[in-house]
Amino acid sequence: AQSVTQPDIHITVSEGASLELRCNYSYGATPYLFWYVQSPGQGLQLLLKYFSGDTLVQGIKGFEAEFKRSQSSFNLRKPSVHWSDAAEYFCAVALNTDKLIFGTGTRLQVFP
Amino acid sequence: GAVVSQHPSRVICKSGTSVKIECRSLDFQATTMFWYRQFPKQSLMLMATSNEGSKATYEQGVEKDKFLINHASLTLSTLTVTSAHPEDSSFYICSASGSSGGVDTQYFGPGTRLTVL
Numbered sequence: 290a291q292s293v294t295q296p297d298i299h300i301t302v303s304e305g306a307s308l309e310l311r312c313n314y315s316y317g318a319t320p321y322l323f324w325y326v327q328s329p330g331q332g333l334q335l336l337l338k339y340f341s342g343d344t345l346v347q348g349i350k351g352f353e354a355e356f357k358r359s360q361s362s363f364n365l366r367k368p369s370v371h372w373s374d375a376a377e378y379f380c381a382v383a384l385n386t387d388k389l390i391f392g393t394g395t396r397l398q399v400f401p
Numbered sequence: 402g403a404v405v406s407q408h409p410s411r412v413i414c415k416s417g418t419s420v421k422i423e424c425r426s427l428d429f430q431a432t433t434m435f436w437y438r439q440f441p442k443q444s445l446m447l448m449a450t451s452n453e454g455s456k457a458t459y460e461q462g463v464e465k466d467k468f469l470i471n472h473a474s475l476t477l478s479t480l481t482v483t484s485a486h487p488e489d490s491s492f493y494i495c496s497a498s499g500s501s502g503g504v505d506t507q508y509f510g511p512g513t514r515l516t517v518l
Contacts, residue, residue: 333494379444388447390447391444
């Protein structure tokens with residue numbers, strides 16, 4: 290079955306530490322890939338997206354993600370986490386341009 | 402970036418009543434709007450897609466007579482939960498897409514928490 294998996298429900302890191310959030314997808318073809326961040330009281334904000342081309346994608350707020358076709362993965366990374374990065378992060382895919390399929394999310398907690 | 406608002410942000414209603422949730426694109430014209438439902442600790446599930454002036458397209462398993470969607474203008478879509486029951490309690494999120502209508506231009510509202518007593 291087609292699916293998007295975020296294996297980590299909850300991750301805790303110290304401020305300044307590096308971060309990697311995992312995302313795997315199961316589709317017959319390479320989908321469009323997205324990472325969103327959801328903060329309380331705010332709408333989902335797009336961090337970055339991959340459609341084609343360079344497999345290392347740079348996003349906003351210092352985030353990047355790497356598409357690995359062989360692993361069907363699109364992991365999100367940040368070299369140094371800030372306390373303001375604490376939020377819920379969603380990986381999403383789209384097979385065409387009209388419907389997003391979301392993973393279950395990873396809650397990031399940042400300790401000072 | 403583009404701004405999408407939702408009203409109300411939180412609503413509590415009695416079982417059997419109907420509730421209307423508004424989704425507005427504040428600074429752009431939204432040709433397409435999407436309605437999602439998010440359960441606690443779960444992902445967003447697409448309920449329906451609506452294009453301005455057309456009937457909404459509902460996802461499999463979503464009752465169109467229960468979740469009425471109207472997209473009467475390029476800046477406003479409404480979701481009405483009719484005869485709400487406790488199992489309809491959830492977080493409802495809308496998103497709006499601009500001229501290209503695709504997922505790459507979707508902007509999300511902050512969500513509406515519905516609690517049915």
